[in-house]
Amino acid sequence: MTPPVSNSLREYARGIAGGLMFSLPLLYTMEVWWAGFVAEPMRLILYVATVFVLLLGYNHYVGLHHEASRWEVVIDSVEEMGLGLVVAAVVLFLLGQIETDHTAFEAIGKIVIEAMTVAIGISIGTSQLGGSSEGAKRPAKTEATFGGQIAIAACGAVLFASNVAPTEEILMIASECHLAKLLGIVLLSLGLAALILYYIEFTGSAPLSQTSDSLLNVIVGTVISYAVALMVSAVILWFFGRFDDVALLTCVAQVVVLGLAATLGSSAGRLLLQ
């Protein structure tokens, strides 16, 4: 049965609202605009490809259409990315960041880099901000596989980490921070991951903690969550050129500093985004 147009219209509107909620801080950040034209075109293409894979993963495991076939997941992901590009272009234009005297590369670079976060926001907005009437009809989420958990954790981490990753502050904190304090940040991140995943009982956390409360499970889950956060942090930092001409220690320190934000996303993502 073909869904009525009014329903799809509401779905898109919901997605766009969600996309803006999650990505507005990035649209308002000048470091992100700059990264759009400083990055090589090849890096931007890689970024688009990576985000597309994330969208595929997210839509496959938690997307709006649970019974979706493989092709529908692809179509949904393409739509979200396309909407992301349009929304980013409109907002950047209104913010005065796309001017007629700019080169095409400058404008497109800015739009692409912003649109990717908007697209993830749209994806989450479409599936998570849904009204209860539709939600009731939806079958309960089938038990997410290990791969699914990782995909969702990665989406959450990207969403949280990308808001602070491009700022100068990460590099500043990383280069000034004492080793002992960095270690403290690692411990805080691990502690927060464990708390969010297994202790504080966010809505939706029950299925996870019910099945697995043994100490070993807690440790494994926490470590996986933190590992995903660190990996996402490293990829985002590399993408924003934060590893170029930087000593290895500073690179690691940056990953740890950003990892705290990413951990919040990866562990909360595993609970909230499903």
Next chain:
Amino acid sequence: MKKIEKNWLEWLVFGVSAALISTVIGFLAYESVTMGEALPDIQLQTGIPEARTGYYAVPLQVTNKGDQTAEGVHIEVVLRIDGREERSDIEIAFLPRRGAREAWVTFKSDAHNGALEARVLGYEKP
């Protein structure tokens, strides 16, 4: 495989999205192939001075002919008039590869009557 059920709006959004994404990827791929490694090459062009309240503003067209972006582009403009020199300078935060920016430098003396000379003092890799 079950049939995909979509209304015209969803197909339209999908079509436009697919076209947008392929255009963007195509453009980036084209840029990536054609873009060289040339270091920033900054050209300056001063325009006709304009009288403002109590000073004169000289428009400055700054163009980066290189394939790399320059950060913190510091530009100095010297006005030689009646045997003396008046200096003015400006800093542009980012000058994108093959991009251009418009700026103004100001002088107290009437810049119409003198000779203007602009040069780049320095810039860094972003």
